[in-house]
Amino acid sequence: MIECSALADGRIIITGGSNAEATSIYSPLTNEFTRGPNMKVPRGYQTSATLSNGQVFTIGGSYTGPRGGKNGEVYNPATNTWKLLPKADVDPMLTVDKEGIWREDNHAWLFGWKNGSVFQAGPSKKQHWYGTSGEGSVVEAATRDDADAMCGINVMYDIGKILSTGGAQNYDNSPASARTHITTITNPGEPAAVERVPDMSAPRAFGNGVVLPDGCVVVTGGQRTAHVFTDTAGILAAEIFSPHSKTWSQLAPAAIARNYHSVSLLLPDGTVFSGGGGLCYVGAPGKSAARCNTAVNHADGQIFTPPYLFNEDNTPATRPVISSLSSHQIPVGGSVTVIMTQATRGMSFSLVRIGSATHSINSDQRRVPVSNVQSGQGYSLKLPTDSGILIPGYYYLFAMSPTGVPSIAKTVQITI
Numbered sequence: 001m002i003e004c005s006a007l008a009d010g011r012i013i014i015t016g017g018s019n020a021e022a023t024s025i026y027s028p029l030t031n032e033f034t035r036g037p038n039m040k041v042p043r044g045y046q047t048s049a050t051l052s053n054g055q056v057f058t059i060g061g062s063y064t065g066p067r068g069g070k071n072g073e074v075y076n077p078a079t080n081t082w083k084l085l086p087k088a089d090v091d092p093m094l095t096v097d098k099e100g101i102w103r104e105d106n107h108a109w110l111f112g113w114k115n116g117s118v119f120q121a122g123p124s125k126k127q128h129w130y131g132t133s134g135e136g137s138v139v140e141a142a143t144r145d146d147a148d149a150m151c152g153i154n155v156m157y158d159i160g161k162i163l164s165t166g167g168a169q170n171y172d173n174s175p176a177s178a179r180t181h182i183t184t185i186t187n188p189g190e191p192a193a194v195e196r197v198p199d200m201s202a203p204r205a206f207g208n209g210v211v212l213p214d215g216c217v218v219v220t221g222g223q224r225t226a227h228v229f230t231d232t233a234g235i236l237a238a239e240i241f242s243p244h245s246k247t248w249s250q251l252a253p254a255a256i257a258r259n260y261h262s263v264s265l266l267l268p269d270g271t272v273f274s275g276g277g278g279l280c281y282v283g284a285p286g287k288s289a290a291r292c293n294t295a296v297n298h299a300d301g302q303i304f305t306p307p308y309l310f311n312e313d314n315t316p317a318t319r320p321v322i323s324s325l326s327s328h329q330i331p332v333g334g335s336v337t338v339i340m341t342q343a344t345r346g347m348s349f350s351l352v353r354i355g356s357a358t359h360s361i362n363s364d365q366r367r368v369p370v371s372n373v374q375s376g377q378g379y380s381l382k383l384p385t386d387s388g389i390l391i392p393g394y395y396y397l398f399a400m401s402p403t404g405v406p407s408i409a410k411t412v413q414i415t416i
Contacts, residue, residue, distance in 0.1 A: 001044040001063055004356045006364050007077050008054040008392035008415065012356065015058060016043040020065035023075070023082075040073050040084040042066065049110035049118055049363040052388035054078075054416060057118050057132050059090055060105035068101045074132050085136025092138055093124050095148035096169070103171040109154040110363045111162065114388030117188035121162050123150045129189050142192040144181055151226065151359060152177070153209035155217050156366040157243055159389055160185045163217050165241070166204040167360075168226035176203035176224050180241070180248075197246045202235050208264035208360055210272050211367045212306055213350050213398035213406040217241045218251070220274045220304065221258030229280045231257040231296045238304060251307065256298055263357040266365065268396050268409040270309060275301025308404050317405045320344065323377075325397070329413045332392065333385035336412070338399065343377045346402035351383075351395040351412070366391070387416045 002017040012026040013036065020042030026033050043061025050056055051074070059072040072088030075081070090105050097103040109121040110130075118130040125145045131137035144164065152167025162183040168174040178199040185192050200219065207222025218240050224233035234257030239248050254274060258264075262277040279299070280292030311317050326337035338349065349372050355365035368390055372379045379399075384390045396409035 003046050003048045003058065003358065005048040005050050005056050006354065006356060006393050007050065007056070010394050010413070013048070013056055013075060015039060015048060016046055016061055016064065018044070018064060020044050037080060037082055039082050041070050043070055045106040045359070046070065047108040047110045047361055047363055049112045050391050050393060051112045051116050051118065051132060052114060052386070052391060053116050054392050055116070055132070057110070057112070057130065059088060059110070059130070060093070060108050062102045062105050070105055072130060072132070072136050085132060087138070088130050088132070088136030089138050092126065092128055092140065093120050095124050095150055097150065098170050099172065103150070106171065107151060107359050107361050109164065109361070111156055111366070112388065112391050113185065114188055114386055117388065119185050119192070121154055121183055122164055123148050123152055123167055127183065127192055131188070139189050141185070142183065142194050144183065144194050145179060147177065149177055149179070151206050153204070153207055153219055153360055155209045155211045157211045157215050157217050159368060159384070161243070163209070163241060163243070165200055165209070165219065166207050166222060168205040170226065172226055172228050174205070174226045176205035176222065176226055178203040198248060200239055200248055201250055204235055206259045206262065206360060207235070208258070208262060208274070208357065210264050210266050211352060211365060212266065212308070213270060213352060213367070213400055214308060214404050215243050215350070215367060215369070218272055218304065218306060220254065220264045220272070221262050221277070223257070223259045228260045229278055229293060229296060231259055231277070234259050240306070252304070254302055254304070256300070256302065258298070261359070262298070265355050265357055266352055266396070267303070268411065270306065270398065270406040270408070272304040272306065273301055274304055308406060319405055320347065320399045320401045320407045322397070322399050322407050322410050325410055325412065328411065329415060330383060331415050332383060332387045332390050334383055336381050336383070338379045338381060338397070340377050340379065340399065344401065345374065347372070347374070347379060348400045349379065349381055350398050350400070351390070351414070352398065353391060354394050354396060364393070383414070390414050392416045
């Protein structure tokens with residue numbers, strides 16, 4: 001029921017849940033949790049997103065606490081305070097769900113963007129811009145589809161390019177969708193452009209999406225009918241979407257269904273972790289789990305190896321190797337020199353923000369391609385100048401061969 005986002009300094013802010021107003025902050029540096037200030041509004045199943053100024057916006061979350069009226073608020077890590085944004089109205093982004101409001105404001109698809117703005121791409125069929133200055137604001141941006149897509153997949157795979165697919169009209173006991181769209185955003189407040197592209201091969205609710213270093217998106221798990229805490233009609237085969245051809249391809253099947261409460265995350269070696277599922281809520285430690293189907297609790301994971309790590313004959317592909325960086329801390333708009341072990345023409349580079357996932361939502365992940373100039377074994381990379389495109393925080397930096405084989409990533413911190 002919680003939501004988490006990565007702050008610019010690498011700490012993780014965790015909000016909501018059973019203690020619905022609570023904020024906790026985890027420091028990887030010290031391996032410690034500290035209690036943060038309570039949110040202004042108690043929330044569960046909200047979404048949060050890190051902003052261009054390093055602050056964190058959250059909205060929705062009627063699963064716990066009072067139902068309805070869960071307008072936006074913003075966390076400022078510099079002052080360690082929350083500020084309510086009464087004009088960042090949640091009502092425009094509500095879905096229509098047979099269970100009512102406690103489901104209708106869940107799991108918004110949020111993307112921090114330029115000038116402290118947030119783009120809400122779904123799961124409602126209407127899309128919106130949220131502003132975070134003053135008392136906040138909301139402006140309609142586009143109509144994505146003629147139906148909502150709760151717990152659908154949404155990934156920013158390129159600058160201003162959002163792939164969305166799957167989901168269901170209702171949170172539970174609802175047929176899944178395979179419908180897929182690309183939404184293109186430019187400046188805050190301006191209309192978004194929505195393009196209908198080919199469907200996935202199978203409808204999926206509660207699936208997960210991961211953007212790869214080359215911009216393709218891998219989808220894992222999900223089921224043909226959204227049904228919480230079940231593996232009914234689970235889909236084992238992964239799929240990959242190519243933004244270049246705008247086509248889907250089926251990939252290897254998983255051994256275990258990954259549905260409700262599953263996650264998938266990009267790893268620094270270019271593979272994908274897929275794990276979890278089930279984990280029925282029993283109320284409190286020690287309470288009875290008699291009403292839970294523990295057979296669908298999957299406290300395990302698998303590693304998926306994408307096709308770009310293989311040659312055509314299925315032998316392992318030779319990977320480029322980054323030997324060193326001029327710096328591991330780079331300001332937005334700055335430059336970094338990458339030294340490769342071998343000089344190869346036609347190399348490309350991308351930054352992928354390190355993710356944190358729950359309920360098909362990973363508002364942290366995004367891919368940003370980076371231009372480069374080669375000089376011998378060194379490549380000078382110039383980063384985008386807007387912190388709304390390159391949200392501050394920690395990223396994987398990948399080098400890719402001319403044939404699209406990625407290196408093992410180096411971790412860098414983007415600062416403002």
